[in-house]
Amino acid sequence: MSPLAIQPLDVLLAKNQLANRVFIDTARFPVLLSTARNEHERNERALSFVWFLVVSILMPSVLELFLSRQAAKRLRILPKGNPLELKFDQLEHHALQKIREKGLSPQELAELGLRKTSDLTDKLVNKIRLWKTSIIFVDLFLMALKGQMLYSLRNKISEWKSGRKGFVGQFNYTNKLYTDKKDEAYNKTKAKRRLLSMISGIGSAIALPAMVIHALYNKKTTGITGWLKKMLPKVNYSDVIFMSKWVLLWQVLFSYEIPKLMASRNKSELREDLLEFSIFNFFYFIGDDLLSGSWAKRLQRKLGDTLNGVSLTKTVKVFGKSHTAAVPFNEIYKQLQALHPNADVKAIRSMPAFKAARQVFWFGLGGTSILLGATTLLNNALTKHLTLKDQSKFNQPIIQRWHQLTQSALLPNAHSINTAS
Numbered sequence: 001m002s003p004l005a006i007q008p009l010d011v012l013l014a015k016n017q018l019a020n021r022v023f024i025d026t027a028r029f030p031v032l033l034s035t036a037r038n039e040h041e042r043n044e045r046a047l048s049f050v051w052f053l054v055v056s057i058l059m060p061s062v063l064e065l066f067l068s069r070q071a072a073k074r075l076r077i078l079p080k081g082n083p084l085e086l087k088f089d090q091l092e093h094h095a096l097q098k099i100r101e102k103g104l105s106p107q108e109l110a111e112l113g114l115r116k117t118s119d120l121t122d123k124l125v126n127k128i129r130l131w132k133t134s135i136i137f138v139d140l141f142l143m144a145l146k147g148q149m150l151y152s153l154r155n156k157i158s159e160w161k162s163g164r165k166g167f168v169g170q171f172n173y174t175n176k177l178y179t180d181k182k183d184e185a186y187n188k189t190k191a192k193r194r195l196l197s198m199i200s201g202i203g204s205a206i207a208l209p210a211m212v213i214h215a216l217y218n219k220k221t222t223g224i225t226g227w228l229k230k231m232l233p234k235v236n237y238s239d240v241i242f243m244s245k246w247v248l249l250w251q252v253l254f255s256y257e258i259p260k261l262m263a264s265r266n267k268s269e270l271r272e273d274l275l276e277f278s279i280f281n282f283f284y285f286i287g288d289d290l291l292s293g294s295w296a297k298r299l300q301r302k303l304g305d306t307l308n309g310v311s312l313t314k315t316v317k318v319f320g321k322s323h324t325a326a327v328p329f330n331e332i333y334k335q336l337q338a339l340h341p342n343a344d345v346k347a348i349r350s351m352p353a354f355k356a357a358r359q360v361f362w363f364g365l366g367g368t369s370i371l372l373g374a375t376t377l378l379n380n381a382l383t384k385h386l387t388l389k390d391q392s393k394f395n396q397p398i399i400q401r402w403h404q405l406t407q408s409a410l411l412p413n414a415h416s417i418n419t420a421s
Contacts, residue, residue, distance in 0.1 A: 007333065008349060014329035014361050017245035022057060024288075024369050025049070031373040035380060040158045040168040047154055055146040056251075060139045060243075067138070071131040072113065075124065081113025083128050088212060089232040091129055093219050096120075129216055133209040136235070139243055140208060143255035144201030151263035152194075167269035169380070170387050178391050182266040197262040204254030208235075208247070252281065268387055272379050279375045283368045289325055292364025296326035299356045310335055310353040312360060326364065332357035 013020050029049050036042035072082035089095055103117045114120065158168050166179030166186075212235055215228035234246040243251075257277050264270035296312040310332060316325045336348050348354055 007330075008345065010358060010361060011330050011333045018057070018243050018248060020365060021245055021248055022053070024365065024372070025052065027366075027369040028372050028376075031376060035373075035376050037169050037172050037380060040162050040171065043161070044154050044158060044168060047157070048150065051146060051150050055150075056143055056256075060142050063138060063142075064135050067131070067135055071128075075127055075131070076113025077115055077119055078110070078113045081109075081111055083112050083114065083124065084132055085111050086128055087233070087236045088132065088216065089229075089236070091125060091132070092216055092229055092232060094221065096125060129213070133212050135237070136212065136243075136247065137205055137209045139247070140205035140251050140255065141202070143251040144198075144205050147201050147255040147259035148194075148198060151259055155263060155265065165265070167265045167272075169272065169383055170268060173384060173388060174391055178394055179266075181394070182268070185267075186265045193262040197259040200258040200262075201255040204250060208250055249281070257281070268383055268390075271386075272383050275379055275382070276375060280372055283371050283375075288364040288368035290323070291367040292326040292360045293324045295363040296356075296360045297324050299360065303352060303356055306352045307356065308339075308351075308353065310339075312353070312356055326360045327357070329357045329361040 007015075013023060029045075032045045032049070033042055036045055068082065068084055071084050075083040090099060100117060100120065104112070104114070104120075109115065109117070112120075159165055162168065162171065164171060164176050164179055165183035166174075167182075170179060211228055212232070215225065215232055218225045220226065221229065231246075234244060237243050237247070257273075261270060261273050261277070264273055293313065300307070300312045312327055312332070313324050314327050315322050332353060333348070336343075336351060336354055340348065340351075
């Protein structure tokens, strides 16, 4: 049995950054359905979730598995192994020179499907780079198409089923006249916003692979090129085919969030989307690291020597400032395997360091899911408050006009009655 197969499920979840992002979305889905303000919003949220799983996750993963296997067959020299296992930061010009000088271990060669380090020629390296960046492009391009199609389809379905235009989240406490009026501005700028949405999605699908290629080939180590080289480890996929959470952040921003903002049906939906975008993505990509980091720091102090030298925390820089972050659960597991080579999975799972690292992992993941659910409730309450306030102002001129019409209709009758008397 392979080491991968016998790892605990949550260790694999920690290793696969895409999988734990999907876990958060799945845990949040029942909250989204239960807090939907009407059946139309519930249908929209269900459509978005299913679309995300099928078009954003399943389809690219199946396609990348196929591409990865094709690449392995074409590039490897041995019957088994996959040269795409080389990470982006290993394929960078200077890092590659060090690998060639130092040499690859027999285990590394077997994983890559190579006989010796000298098999790693410039020609092979260029092919590996091309395959890996092509996988990123395919991922992001599919995401871009998904973003363009989803929101256009969502809006049309809701309008058809409800018989009303505008943001479905306001339907319960607004009238048709109000939502139709607010939808007018959306229709005036619809074509322009759709163009911006397409530029964002397709442009980003080209831009990220282009930046990776620049960092891989350019020999400079300073300025923007140097910064891009430092970012290469964040682009590495898990097991070749599962995107990192930072590539996922890129596609969520340019292929999901911006098209979603561009498809907003009035300023209330735009504000709600912006609030959710800001809070959601902070917790989705950074917040769980902060939550798990604070909990890891607490457990490190509490457990002390019982961890047998295993550190649950590390120092990282965020926007130039040092912060305490948790060491990833899967890395703790690897440390324990190295420290106790003869221990089986059951023995490792009973160790204090493993239990503490597992607790940190689930604290970050669970806490993020809860906070994201709270964001949805906050959005619902804020939108209702502001919409009712705005609708009262909107209705006031209509009521005044109605009074004027009724008064003008009644006054002649009143005059005739007075004359008769």
